Amino acid sequence: MVFNTKAFDPVTNVPDYNITIDEINLKVSELIEKGKSVHDQVASIPIQDVTFDNVIVPLATYENESMVDYSTITFLQHVSPDKSLRDASMEAEKKLEDFQIDCQMRRDVYKVVEALFLNKKSWENRCHEDKRLLDKMELSFRRNGLDLSDDDLEKLMSVKKKLSELSITFGRNIAEGDAQVTFTLEDLDGLPEDFINSKKKVKCGDEDKYIVTTKYPDLFAVLRMAKRESTRKTLLLAEETRCKENIEILTEACILRLRAAKFENILQSLLEPLAEKEIDSLIQLKKDGKFLISSSENLYSWDSKYYLRILKENLFNIDDEEVKQYFSISQVTAGLLETFENMLGLTFTQIDNSNGWHKDATLYSVTDTETKDFVGHFWMDLHPREGKYNHAACWSLRPGYTKSDGSREYPISGIVANFSEPTENKPSLLKHDEVVTFFHEFGHVMHGICSKTKWSRMHGTSVETDFVEAPSQMLENWCWEPEVLQKFGKHYLTGEPIPEQLVAQLVKTKNLGAGLGNLRQIFFGMFDMGIHNVENEDIDVNETFSSLRKQICKIDSGNEKTWPAATFGHMMGGYDSGYYGYMWSDVFSADMFYSRFKKQGLFNKKSGMDYRNEILAPGGSRDAMDSLVAFLGREPEMGPFLRSIGMK
Known part of the structure; x- marks a missing residue:
């Protein structure tokens, strides 16, 4: 695909996040008015006159063009320091999501799309991505119940709108x-x-x-x-x-999902013996009096991280506090950017920009190192503050696409994280696991920035659920490679590089707790299925969480009454009935890393460009399996994943 790369000013291509509540409300009205007009126009086309250009192109163009304003105004609820703006942003998202559901469930629009879909001769010569777009649109309408009776469709629409409202409220409760x-x-x-x-x-x-x-x-x-x-x-x-109120929200959401629609066992059996050995080691540590400021010799959920740290210190002579002295956030950021500049053939440049939502938000432009072509922008907002999203995540703030005149709308992504704040005497110092988190989220950024698709619906992470995390998990591997760590690991006071021996010992800790850690991921996947794959609406979210955690993780909170599911944001953030994808993505990411980069070189130019072109660039414009086969030269295998967690 050839893109018009005519010159433009990258700085003015960035949305302005310094907007008022009135501007938010006006944008919402404009988006809804424009969307209604487009859908009315498409619905009015006589069945005998339908074409790809008069049905799919207007709908997809509206999607393309609306995403900039949509992302800008809805993103502010997660990052704005102004509570009134966060509230307005949340209300805006509710209105826009309701409108989107209305559009997705318009029978008159579906009849036109269906007529085109059935008239294959009229679009069989379109490009692959056009045909995939039509397939996705038609399937989306059917999955939204357009073949139901009018009464049932109305009920389903009500369910979907309520689910959307619950999801937004759930996330806001966690953040605030x-x-x-x-x-x-x-x-x-x-x-x-x-x-x-x-x-x-x-x-x-x-x-x-x-x-x-x-x-x-x-x-x-x-x-x-x-x-x-x-x-x-x-x-x-x-x-x-x-967030106790979220338990009721999650329970209601599960019931609503049940009304709308109703690998890991083998892996669990492989991991359990490893986890049992790890638990035995931790219990022995807790029983050791020199570590015991405790009321019990039982191992609880508040103990595992503490005794895993001590085990790491005992086995590998690694002190997290010593390690973090070499990972100031400025050094890690510089090292991360250099790592992926070299790997992907890109150049990152920080831009002075006043359009951000907070002083901590920094903006970078991305260009192709060889051609000098502009690629996109990304933001970094890395420290905690009141009301801000309180985990680590990446947002697609604008998907890329091809405009009607052939020019390119360039993508924008944003990392939001909560790394330790600097003090008067020290910069922000990252523990090694925070470095891993940083690399992980940057993997999502690269998926969004390097993707080149014709339509925004196919852009970046718009891939199958079990592939979304693979590119980000793959980049975590660089955090365990000595040649990478020694490039940017420098003592924040002396500038001395991190000692080789310290790095060697750190790398040895990679799979410490792998049994417990991976069982925890399996538990989350099983919990997800446990609250969604049920036959009736008698769903006890707390009981399911507690019983499965005890059964799978082997460690729980004893007799304490807790409700940790209330802050499990993935269940209301798009991973419902799909959390298993984290583990499958791990299988894919390990195969990509060990089969290409570990074998051919971490910065092998061909591997890097193949990864950029075959994994990142296609986004969702083709099946993820096709992208994997193109990169690996075969279908993915389980072996590298087992090797990556020390089981092979």
Whole structure:
């Protein structure tokens, strides 16, 4: 496919996120008015006159052009520092999602699309992506129940709108429902000085206490480092007992999904013996008096990270606090960008831009290193703040597509993360697992930026559910390669490179806890299926979560009453009935890494460009299996995945 790459100003090609509530509401009205006009126009076409150009092109063009404004105004609910703007953005998304459901369930539009679909001669000479687009549109209408009776269709539409509303509210509750606990300095024994110094201090009677939140930088630090079991337990219970209102929302959503529509067993059996050995090792550590500031010798969910850290220190002489001194966020960012510039033949340039949603949001332009052609933009917003999305994720802020004049609309992606904030004395220092998270999310960015499709519906991560995570999981592997870590791992004070011996020991820890970690992923997949693959509406989300966690993960919260499913955002964020895809994606990503990059070289130019052209560029314009075969030269195999977790 040839794209018109006529010159334009990259800076002015970026949406302005400094918008008002009135502007948000106006954009919503304009999007709905324009969309209704397009769908009315298509529905009015006589059946005998339908063509690809007068049916599919107008619908797909509206999708293309509306996505910029849609993404801009709905994204603000996750990142804006202004609560009123976040509220307006959420309400805007509800209205737009309702309208989209109305459009997807218009019988008059479907009749026209169906007539075209059945008249194969009129479109059999179109390009592959055009034909795939028509297939996807027709299938989407059918899956939305357009062959149902009018009464049943109306009921289904009501269900879908309610599900959309529940999903938006669920995510907002998680973002704004952070819990916080006050601890004494003694309670925080084991936490490093920079952690303590970053916490707000309050007076409780005559003593000073420190405010610790359930945001990930705080939660994970306490679970790994706090010596007192009571401290770890208190904070984890605060995390697992927040957003209680979401349990009712998730339960209602499961019931609604049941009304709308009703590999991992083998892998579980392989992992269980490994996990049992890991649990035995952790229990022995807990029983050892020198590590015990505890009320029980049983192993609970608030113990696993703490004793895994100690096990890592004992077995490999690795101290996370020592390691992070070499991973300041500026060094990691520079190293990450250099790594994938070399791998993918791209050049990343930070741009001074005032159109962002917050001072922490930085903007980069992407160009092809060889041709100098512009490729796209991405944002990075890496530190926590009140009301912000509190995990790590990547958003497609604008999918790329070909405009009607042949020029290209260039993609924009955005990383949102919650890495530790800098203090007065230290920059933001990342633990190694945070470095892995950073690389993972950047994998999604590259999928969005490098994708080149004709239609926005096919762009980037618009692939099969069990392939969405593969490109991001694949990039995690570079975080375990000494030659990569030693390029950007430099002590934040001295600039000295991370010692070879330290890197060697760090790499050895890659599969520590692999049994428990992968069983946890299987548990999430089984929980997902457990609350959706049922015969009636008597769904107990909490009981399903608790029983499966105990059965599969082998570690739970004992007799404590918690509701951690309330903050399991994937169940209301598009992975419902599809969380198993994380494990399948791991199989694909491991095969891609070991079969090409590990074998041919981490920065082998042919492997890098093949990956860019065969995996990233096609997006969803062809089946993921076709992309994998094109890159691997064969269908994917399980062996590399088992090797990657130390089981082969």
